[in-house]
Amino acid sequence: MQIKGEIMSYIKGLKCRECRREYSIKPVHVCEFCFGPLEVVYDYEEIKKSLNRAKIEGRPKTMWRYRELLPLDSDPAVGRNVGFTPLIKAERLAEVLGVKDLYLKNDAVNHPTLSFKDRVVSVAVSKAKEFGFEVVACASTGNLANSVAALAAEGGLESFIFIPHDLEKGKILGTLIYGTNLIGITGSYDEVNRLCSEIAENYRWAFVNINIRPFYAEGSKTFGYEIAEQMGWRAPRHVVVPMAGGSLITKIWKGFKELELIGLLDGVDSRIYGAQASGSNPIVASFKEGIDWIKPQRPKTIAKSLAIGNPADGFYALKAIRESGGSAEDVSDEEIVEAMKLLARTEGIFTETAGGVTVGVTKKLIDQGIIPRDESILISITGNGLKTQEAIQDRVGRPLIIEAKFSEFEKIVTPNQKRHREVPLQATI
């Protein structure tokens, strides 16, 4: 498709990640022959001819500045303002962790629903519109629910959202507000997902993370592209990524490799580290055991957004970690809360439990000497703390309540806090 003399789409088709069999562009996600997952294939030769750093830099500050590397045939139907979130040099946190060169990629403030999921959903819902679907749906651990409901509303589509019934209040309210059909399942995410796969076989709906998954997953690459561009077209040496289904981590790795392939990065020597909660660590456990398959778990952790016991991309996440020379680690719920507080107090960023997982795991990997102290480190912050208030409810103290009287105020100020107190006027005469 041509728009203003520019080729918009460089997608060649879909390809099975296992047997390499090719498929045309349609809403399918598994290979008919070997049940391997399908992936979008691009014409990198043509992209390389057309795209350069200056061209990207001249475009609006959204994830669509990398549109040649995304699987849409036309302009996005929804989520035109998603992405290009802040990359922060974290000097105060670096000091506490005892490292030299630390960065945060902050998708806690992604538009419009405050998590990295807006990246994947804006691609998926736009693609669903291109395919002519009238209903979008998803199986979610929370953030996906928020994002699908919001972007479906923006696109004027009906939505059906399936979640474990016991998610955080913020995630439930932050879905219902958009006027969706929200269905709470009495079971784990893995049971929700199984039900959704069955529904997807019987209804002509666009399940963003099931039948639209090959397109959906590509949106995650922009998290990696932005990191590289915002660091001055350089990939950080160490990148720590939270893992639920294991898709984001594989796509950040793929994103760096693609930029290298089309000549926008001069070599990638990044190591990718996977982070999970100890109460839901199927990918980390396999990494530690040195196996390349996943033993399903029944998750139990406050990091509900990452609580997937049978991760769809676990195998590929392990592959990305090992290929890059990285590692994987998990942290307890207690460590997650401490890490959330540490990030807030040092950098002024309130992340959700998933961010507590990445910060906590980064600290652990540094303490273990696995991530060296003198090389660049990037921590992925993927969600917002206002959505998981339950996790820290009784862990941050309470406000002091006083009457609106100066004398009452003076009673609660400590001697040290009084050091800036002005000497009363009468006393100076």
Ligand SMILES: *Cc1c(COP(=O)(O)O)cnc(C)c1O
């Ligand atoms: C979904 C999610 C992730 C991880 O996603 P996967 O691609 O499934 O591994 C990370 N952080 C947050 C906050 C999420 O909602």
Ligand SMILES: [Zn+2]
């Ligand atoms: Zn196949």
